[in-house]
Amino acid sequence: MKKIDGGVCAPQGFKANGVHCGIRKNRTKRDLALIVSDVRCAAACVYTQNLVKGAPILVTKKHVADGYAQAIVCNSGNANTCNADGEEIAEGMCGLVAAHTGIAAQDVVVASTGVIGRPLSLEPMAEHMGELAAGLGKHSTEAAQAIMTTDTVEKQIAYTFTLGGKTCTIGAIGKGVGMINPNMATMLVFVTTDVAISPAMLQKALSADVKDTFNMVSVDGDTSTNDMVCVLANGLAGNEPVVQAGKDYSTFRRALYAVMEHLCRCIAKDGEGATKLLECKVSGAKSKNIAKTVAKSVIKSSLFKAAMFGADANWGRVLCAIGYAGADVDVKKVDVSFRSRAGALEVCKGGSGVPFSEEEAKRILSEDEIVILISLNSGSGKATAWGCDLTYEYVRINGDYRT
Amino acid sequence: MKKIDGGVCAPQGFKANGVHCGIRKNRTKRDLALIVSDVRCAAACVYTQNLVKGAPILVTKKHVADGYAQAIVCNSGNANTCNADGEEIAEGMCGLVAAHTGIAAQDVVVASTGVIGRPLSLEPMAEHMGELAAGLGKHSTEAAQAIMTTDTVEKQIAYTFTLGGKTCTIGAIGKGVGMINPNMATMLVFVTTDVAISPAMLQKALSADVKDTFNMVSVDGDTSTNDMVCVLANGLAGNEPVVQAGKDYSTFRRALYAVMEHLCRCIAKDGEGATKLLECKVSGAKSKNIAKTVAKSVIKSSLFKAAMFGADANWGRVLCAIGYAGADVDVKKVDVSFRSRAGALEVCKGGSGVPFSEEEAKRILSEDEIVILISLNSGSGKATAWGCDLTYEYVRINGDYRT
Numbered sequence: 001m002k003k004i005d006g007g008v009c010a011p012q013g014f015k016a017n018g019v020h021c022g023i024r025k026n027r028t029k030r031d032l033a034l035i036v037s038d039v040r041c042a043a044a045c046v047y048t049q050n051l052v053k054g055a056p057i058l059v060t061k062k063h064v065a066d067g068y069a070q071a072i073v074c075n076s077g078n079a080n081t082c083n084a085d086g087e088e089i090a091e092g093m094c095g096l097v098a099a100h101t102g103i104a105a106q107d108v109v110v111a112s113t114g115v116i117g118r119p120l121s122l123e124p125m126a127e128h129m130g131e132l133a134a135g136l137g138k139h140s141t142e143a144a145q146a147i148m149t150t151d152t153v154e155k156q157i158a159y160t161f162t163l164g165g166k167t168c169t170i171g172a173i174g175k176g177v178g179m180i181n182p183n184m185a186t187m188l189v190f191v192t193t194d195v196a197i198s199p200a201m202l203q204k205a206l207s208a209d210v211k212d213t214f215n216m217v218s219v220d221g222d223t224s225t226n227d228m229v230c231v232l233a234n235g236l237a238g239n240e241p242v243v244q245a246g247k248d249y250s251t252f253r254r255a256l257y258a259v260m261e262h263l264c265r266c267i268a269k270d271g272e273g274a275t276k277l278l279e280c281k282v283s284g285a286k287s288k289n290i291a292k293t294v295a296k297s298v299i300k301s302s303l304f305k306a307a308m309f310g311a312d313a314n315w316g317r318v319l320c321a322i323g324y325a326g327a328d329v330d331v332k333k334v335d336v337s338f339r340s341r342a343g344a345l346e347v348c349k350g351g352s353g354v355p356f357s358e359e360e361a362k363r364i365l366s367e368d369e370i371v372i373l374i375s376l377n378s379g380s381g382k383a384t385a386w387g388c389d390l391t392y393e394y395v396r397i398n399g400d401y402r403t
Numbered sequence: 404m405k406k407i408d409g410g411v412c413a414p415q416g417f418k419a420n421g422v423h424c425g426i427r428k429n430r431t432k433r434d435l436a437l438i439v440s441d442v443r444c445a446a447a448c449v450y451t452q453n454l455v456k457g458a459p460i461l462v463t464k465k466h467v468a469d470g471y472a473q474a475i476v477c478n479s480g481n482a483n484t485c486n487a488d489g490e491e492i493a494e495g496m497c498g499l500v501a502a503h504t505g506i507a508a509q510d511v512v513v514a515s516t517g518v519i520g521r522p523l524s525l526e527p528m529a530e531h532m533g534e535l536a537a538g539l540g541k542h543s544t545e546a547a548q549a550i551m552t553t554d555t556v557e558k559q560i561a562y563t564f565t566l567g568g569k570t571c572t573i574g575a576i577g578k579g580v581g582m583i584n585p586n587m588a589t590m591l592v593f594v595t596t597d598v599a600i601s602p603a604m605l606q607k608a609l610s611a612d613v614k615d616t617f618n619m620v621s622v623d624g625d626t627s628t629n630d631m632v633c634v635l636a637n638g639l640a641g642n643e644p645v646v647q648a649g650k651d652y653s654t655f656r657r658a659l660y661a662v663m664e665h666l667c668r669c670i671a672k673d674g675e676g677a678t679k680l681l682e683c684k685v686s687g688a689k690s691k692n693i694a695k696t697v698a699k700s701v702i703k704s705s706l707f708k709a710a711m712f713g714a715d716a717n718w719g720r721v722l723c724a725i726g727y728a729g730a731d732v733d734v735k736k737v738d739v740s741f742r743s744r745a746g747a748l749e750v751c752k753g754g755s756g757v758p759f760s761e762e763e764a765k766r767i768l769s770e771d772e773i774v775i776l777i778s779l780n781s782g783s784g785k786a787t788a789w790g791c792d793l794t795y796e797y798v799r800i801n802g803d804y805r806t
Contacts, residue, residue: 116719310802316519
């Protein structure tokens with residue numbers, strides 16, 4: 001597997017673009033993205049579990065019900081959620097794509113991200129859809145920028161790999177970075193690939209993958225109303241189509257995981273106001289589910305996140321979060337270490353503190369990527385969760401997000 | 404029922420005191436509190452549900468297993484949790500009380516609050532227990548100050564009421580204000596009363612009460628390792644002892660609720676870094692449990708808490724938190740209003756936004772006590788939860804708590 005440039009446009013037959021259409025006031029910020037395939041694609045999606053669902057989620061569900069799609073349109077700056085005319089507007093966005101690309105409206109995946117409860121007008125999108133479609137090309141970066149909200153950097157990735165003797169490619173763009181909490185699907189992530197795979201196997205791969213990737217990311221514990229991960233597979237790599245479990249399916253799963261894990265880390269590290277990526281690795285649990293529950297509890301603790309912002313080795317807060325996780329854990333067996341580029345340090349052994357140098361701890365925790373290693377010493381279950389520190393900047397961003 | 408001064412010393416036969424013994428470096432901060440009754444009391448406690456429990460919790464459980472106690476000792480500055488010798492130290496604290504008051508060590512309730520995982524030495528307490536016991540008197544304020552950690556004000560309350568023709572009194576002190584999340588019992592709260600009541604009925608009253616009071620408070624979503632609410636009832640009011648449900652029990656329940664609700668509000672309003680008390684009142688739920696789940700979900704949302712700090716009427720975050728609460732709610736029926744001393748404002752009707760004046764919203768949300776009214780329009784279940792806004796100061800306090 002080899003990392004390459006190109007994002008969602010790296011696989012054969014995919015083009016993308018992103019423009020400023022005017023949903024956002026800031027004219028330098030792109031706010032409308034389009035991704036299209038030359039041919040119809042197998043399509044798989046996972047969605048937020050929030051009962052309040054953005055209108056685009058409802059429309060997308062209908063459009064991919066047959067397992068196929070050919071384009072993705074997404075605006076930022078407005079979530080099109082809790083609006084009486086939301087579904088009509090979302091259908092309208094698909095209609096605009098159809099009018100300018102010739103792709104059937106019911107083959108368009110639609111997504112929106114931004115403020116909840118503010119009416120979304122079709123007008124700026126109608127005005128700029130022609131320009132957006134005419135400019136389609138190898139513009140993954142522009143598309144990645146157009147879906148950003150409070151993100152500070154665009155997020156994209158691509159890999160090539162061999163499957164059934166054919167060179168295949170998978171690429172993706174994603175956005176975070178607030179209202180993020182593991183609950184089936186989180187954030188917006190659009191994945192493209194030229195692998196030939198059936199809709200059923202594509203959905204199976206995606207649903208399995210998110211359990212270990214996006215469902216293990218938390219920025220602030222708030223599950224968004226508009227989360228969606230969508231994969232389009234157009235088959236242009238010419239491999240023998242993947243229609244069942246086996247070697248080729250496993251190869252595809254590994255490539256999908258590599259793309260998804262990369263975006264998880266990007267999104268957590270760029271979490272609203274974050275200065276550090278936190279990676280919590282739990283091992284020795286009685287089951288994988290226990291390991292997941294513990295990892296997520298630690299990564300979500302406001303107190304622990306604030307301590308990491310202060311580079312404070314306050315491991316008591318790790319123990320506290322393990323204790324209230326609601327998982328079957330023998331707290332007298334828990335070991336905890338902190339690790340970064342600057343070194344590793346054991347701080348807790350068998351549930352009690354061990355002496356350590358505060359200066360050494362400060363040095364390790366001052367890096368921008370911190371691994372929290374937790375060994376439960378009770379089995380072989382393991383899991384990883386990703387998150388970020390809690391900072392002044394998070395409060396500033398969210399104290400007045402709408403203005 | 405009449406509010407009076409005196410805190411835990413208001414009921415007949417109770418004395419208290421608080422001194423600086425040296426667990427904390429700051430010599431102006433009291434760190435050791437003692438409450439004693441002239442006679443043995445019926446005792447009831449509820450404890451944290453965290454699997455990691457402070458050593459004092461384990462010792463207190465043993466001491467009140469027979470339903471009786473006569474004194475409460477509590478230090479701040481060190482939680483005596485995750486320490487290998489923790490139980491020995493907690494027993495030692497009870498032994499010191501016994502030596503200086505003549506009360507049996509097994510009739511002493513012991514509590515600790517502060518940093519987790521730092522060894523606690525008996526020495527400073529041994530040096531100052533004589534002074535603490537000799538100074539016992541109507542010093543509820545000093546005791547309330549001695550149990551504070553990041554609290555900015557001491558918290559105490561007392562009421563008189565009539566029960567079976569006798570004038571009875573109930574008083575309490577409490578402390579917060581971080582690592583607070585509803586989970587059976589939260590924080591440290593010590594209640595005294597001169598009511599005559601059996602240990603069984605006292606426990607029943609307390610266990611029922613915390614479900615609607617302390618279990619509905621969240622500051623940061625972290626359930627502490629050392630939470631405890633303890634009630635001592637010494638019977639000196641001379642009422643016919645309460646030994647079963649009925650009119651007198653109901654009267655006592657109302658007095659207990661008044662004391663507990665007051666402390667809930669105090670603790671939420673003084674939440675770490677908080678500038679505002681948030682009170683979320685949910686009505687029209689299909690059941691009381693649904694109302695509770697929804698109220699807690701909203702009060703715990705970091706995004707909503709940050710919006711309240713910024714006096715930003717971002718009601719979409721209220722809808723979002725209702726949607727991910729995990730409760731049976733018809734989101735198309737939800738109405739939301741904000742209310743404060745400055746007025747009231749409807750922002751959402753039937754799950755969609757209604758036009759409102761942003762200036763009016765800013766004026767209402769700039770007050771220091773905000774009520775969020777949520778009507779689910781699906782039944783008669785209702786509940787209230789208390790919390791606070793998320794501020795820069797919360798991050799500052801917790802970014803470097805230990806130093």
